[in-house]
Amino acid sequence: MKTLNDIVKQKLNEKLERGKLAVQKNSEVLQKIVENTHDFLVPLNLIPFQNNGRVTGNIEVTRKVGDESWQQDMIHFTLHKNAVGQMAEKLRIPQTYLGRLVSSTHDWERDIAAEILNRTAQHNDKNYLLRIVEDKQPELRGFLSDKYKRLNSLTIMGAFVQAIRKTGGVISDMFVDATRWNIDTIAPQPVEIDTPNNGKIAVAVGVRLSNSDFGDGALKVQAYFIQGVCLNGMTSQNVLKAVHLGRKLEEDMVFSDKTYLLDTKTQASAIEDMVRFIYSDEYKAGLIESIKAASGMKIDMGTAIKNVSNYMQKHEVKALESVLMSGRKDDGVDGEPTVWKLLNGITAVARDTEGRRAKELEDYAGQLMEKYIKA
Numbered sequence: 001m002k003t004l005n006d007i008v009k010q011k012l013n014e015k016l017e018r019g020k021l022a023v024q025k026n027s028e029v030l031q032k033i034v035e036n037t038h039d040f041l042v043p044l045n046l047i048p049f050q051n052n053g054r055v056t057g058n059i060e061v062t063r064k065v066g067d068e069s070w071q072q073d074m075i076h077f078t079l080h081k082n083a084v085g086q087m088a089e090k091l092r093i094p095q096t097y098l099g100r101l102v103s104s105t106h107d108w109e110r111d112i113a114a115e116i117l118n119r120t121a122q123h124n125d126k127n128y129l130l131r132i133v134e135d136k137q138p139e140l141r142g143f144l145s146d147k148y149k150r151l152n153s154l155t156i157m158g159a160f161v162q163a164i165r166k167t168g169g170v171i172s173d174m175f176v177d178a179t180r181w182n183i184d185t186i187a188p189q190p191v192e193i194d195t196p197n198n199g200k201i202a203v204a205v206g207v208r209l210s211n212s213d214f215g216d217g218a219l220k221v222q223a224y225f226i227q228g229v230c231l232n233g234m235t236s237q238n239v240l241k242a243v244h245l246g247r248k249l250e251e252d253m254v255f256s257d258k259t260y261l262l263d264t265k266t267q268a269s270a271i272e273d274m275v276r277f278i279y280s281d282e283y284k285a286g287l288i289e290s291i292k293a294a295s296g297m298k299i300d301m302g303t304a305i306k307n308v309s310n311y312m313q314k315h316e317v318k319a320l321e322s323v324l325m326s327g328r329k330d331d332g333v334d335g336e337p338t339v340w341k342l343l344n345g346i347t348a349v350a351r352d353t354e355g356r357r358a359k360e361l362e363d364y365a366g367q368l369m370e371k372y373i374k375a
Contacts, residue, residue: 008190008202008228015231016188019173023183026176033176034154036133037213040075041146044091044124049117051110054078055102057117057140059130077138082179082216086143090128091120131214133178141179142214152264153213157183159268160209160221163275169206172226177356180217182210187279190228193288195295198335202228205287207278208235209271210359219267221274222366223287230332232347235366236287239274240267293373295340304342311364316349323348339372 042059049057058076065071079087084102088095093116101113129150131142142148161171164185173184186206193201208224210217223236277283301324309317323331324345332344343365350361 008204009188011228011231012186012188012190012204012226015226016170016172016186019171019184023171023174026174026181029176030157030181031154032135033133033178034152034213036135037141038132038134039150040130040132041127042130043127044121047121047130049114049121051107051114055110055113055117075132075134075138077132077140080139080141080178080214082214083140083143086215087117090143090145091117091124093120139178142216144215148215149263151211151213151219151267152261153181153211155264156211156219156268156271157209160207160271160275163272164207167275167279169275169279172206175356175359179214180210180212180356182208182359184208184224184233186224186226191284191288193291195292195335195340197298197338198295198340199329201291201332203288203291204228205279205284207275221271221278222363223278223283224362225287227332227344227347230330230344230348230351232332232344232351233362234343234347234369235363237366237370239277240270290369290373291340294343294369295335295338297339297372298336299339299342301337301342304339308342308346308368312346312349312361316353316361319349319352320345339369343369 040059040061047057047059049055056076056078058074061073061075062070063073079102081099081103084099085095087093088098098113098116101109101116104110104113127146129142129144129146129148130140131144133139133141160183164171167187169185169187171183172186175182184206185208186204188204190202190204193203195201204226206224206226208220208222210220210222212218218238219240220238221240222238224233225236226233305317305321305324308320312320324333324341327334331348333341333348335341346361346365346368350358350365353361
């Protein structure tokens with residue numbers, strides 16, 4: 001008869017096999033994004049906007065060709081919703097309003113969006129860092145401060161993977177979208193825990209690294225753990241706490257490129273330290289105690305569900321109620337009504353959710369766990 005440890009190991013191995021394809025595919029996607037991302041420091045009043053079926057902007061730039069020659073070039077770019085939100089925030093335009101106008105299917109609304117941006121730009125000669133991905137159609141994905149600390153995602157990820165391998169961890173999954181990415185790793189040897197009210201569980205402890213090259217969230221290193229039977233994942237607080245603000249960028253970007261390499265190297269070194277910390281016996285022991293504490297806290301589940309509805313969407317709350325009602329061990333929600341059961345209900349919903357939202361729900365479960373324990 002298979003033990004709990006045997007069952008969990010088998011499920012983790014299956015997950016790792018499935019994850020290999022995602023890691024390979026998304027590594028290539030991230031590499032392409034990084035290689036095609038170019039930075040331009042431009043005064044806002046030199047950026048005209050127009051409606052050409054989509055709201056677009058254009059900038060005139062000088063590019064280096066070869067070792068000594070330069071050439072003038074005009075870049076026409078579309079606006080990603082992340083950049084639109086950043087422009088709205090920095091230029092004090094209502095964010096929801098501008099976003100609706102820019103993405104509208106009606107010409108007259110897009111005309112208004114371009115007019116608002118042009119009128120605002122006329123009275124603002126401040127430099128902004130434009131991060132444009134020049135693929136088939138150049139797209140502005142980051143509209144950032146001239147003090148934005150640029151980091152090389154490929155270098156950061158490489159240092160992270162190297163540190164993980166030194167600790168015996170393995171890469172289990174990777175997610176990339178237009179403006180953000182994360183990579184998950186676990187130690188393949190699960191840890192068995194006898195919880196006070198939710199039976200014996202087996203947890204694989206690991207690390208999640210997240211970053212955005214476009215100001216869509218901070219560089220984060222979080223403990224990441226999976227309950228082996230159900231493969232529900234959850235994260236802890238960010239142990240790195242990196243903020244993407246640095247010194248003001250230079251006009252010619254030459255000195256800034258040196259700073260870019262130095263900042264990347266510094267953060268890569270810090271990440272290696274954090275990986276060792278999360279994989280340490282001391283940190284794992286603290287994590288186990290937190291899980292036991294969450295299982296030791298009995299709660300009124302109806303009240304708890306009402307509280308999480310402030311963050312979770314209506315269909316997610318319905319899915320959570322269904323999972324908790326079933327009480328299935330395969331969803332990690334057997335046993336007494338406790339904080340641990342609630343958290344696993346949320347992560348079961350995350351497990352069955354696609355894309356970035358799945359990661360957000362895993363983060364939310366971790367934040368909720370910390371909130372309950374500290375209360």
